[in-house]
Amino acid sequence: MDKICKSIVFGGLAEVTAFDTTELVQKARELHKTSPVATVALGKVLSIGAYMSSTLKNDGDRFSISITCDGPIQNLVVAGNSKLQVRGYLENPDFQLEKLGSGKENLREAFGSGTINVIKDLGLKECYTGKSEVVNGNVDEDFAWYFTKSEGVPTALAMAVNLDENGDCTSAGGIIIQPLPGCPEEVLVILEDISMNFGIMDKLVAARDPHKLIDDYFGHFEIKYFDPVTPVYQCICSPLYMEGVVRAIGRGECVNILMERGSIEIKCHFCGKVYNFSKEEVVDIWQRYDKLNKK
Numbered sequence: 001m002d003k004i005c006k007s008i009v010f011g012g013l014a015e016v017t018a019f020d021t022t023e024l025v026q027k028a029r030e031l032h033k034t035s036p037v038a039t040v041a042l043g044k045v046l047s048i049g050a051y052m053s054s055t056l057k058n059d060g061d062r063f064s065i066s067i068t069c070d071g072p073i074q075n076l077v078v079a080g081n082s083k084l085q086v087r088g089y090l091e092n093p094d095f096q097l098e099k100l101g102s103g104k105e106n107l108r109e110a111f112g113s114g115t116i117n118v119i120k121d122l123g124l125k126e127c128y129t130g131k132s133e134v135v136n137g138n139v140d141e142d143f144a145w146y147f148t149k150s151e152g153v154p155t156a157l158a159m160a161v162n163l164d165e166n167g168d169c170t171s172a173g174g175i176i177i178q179p180l181p182g183c184p185e186e187v188l189v190i191l192e193d194i195s196m197n198f199g200i201m202d203k204l205v206a207a208r209d210p211h212k213l214i215d216d217y218f219g220h221f222e223i224k225y226f227d228p229v230t231p232v233y234q235c236i237c238s239p240l241y242m243e244g245v246v247r248a249i250g251r252g253e254c255v256n257i258l259m260e261r262g263s264i265e266i267k268c269h270f271c272g273k274v275y276n277f278s279k280e281e282v283v284d285i286w287q288r289y290d291k292l293n294k295k
């Protein structure tokens, strides 16, 4: 079972989180039939998404990450909520790069340059929005930079997605280290030192034991563990949710599609489920919309 293990070290001066996201990544691989490099790219961002969902405190809190880039990945989206339900997709799931091998080495080429955008809906008046550039293309450094620059938290991050010869995910996960408020400079130096000395992440992640991963590196630094939690790949689409998508198409375009095809078909990017709206249903959606907006 996938797991996110959180701990605080140095008596509460820093937080260390390690995660095993193997099942999450394999589920995405099966749903989207991703090529090896696409599995690694999406798998790493899904793992960040699992971590991000574990930081949401209130029911209803949710986030979305989108990466727009000029490499063959083009567009990658991951979203999740405080229930640890995470989902994601790539615009271009089955692209291949010639010299890809296992898919790990050429992530940089797959992303090219681009931008990371994060929106967090924390139930406040306005959503939090964060933004940073893709600085390396290996995802780890890009999100370490995102958290440091955009959220103002210096972050060390290392992840791996391991695949078998068929391109299926055999293990995925990683570790993320962030100082807590009041963390002094000398502790930051120690944290940085430890993070520079992680072994080969592929091997550490292959053990599928995030608790041990933390313990091996931080076990002797006044550590306190929290109960692990389990992230899952789960889409939240529903007919009601898709009605919003129908409205987003716009009334004029709805009419055009109905004249051409007789109904409107919408496929959920995240899970592939197809929703079909008949002419009567589309008319009803717009009538209810008008009624609501008259009040």
Ligand SMILES: [Zn+2]
Binding pocket: 235, 236, 237, 268, 269, 270, 271, 272, 273
């Ligand atoms: Zn869906």
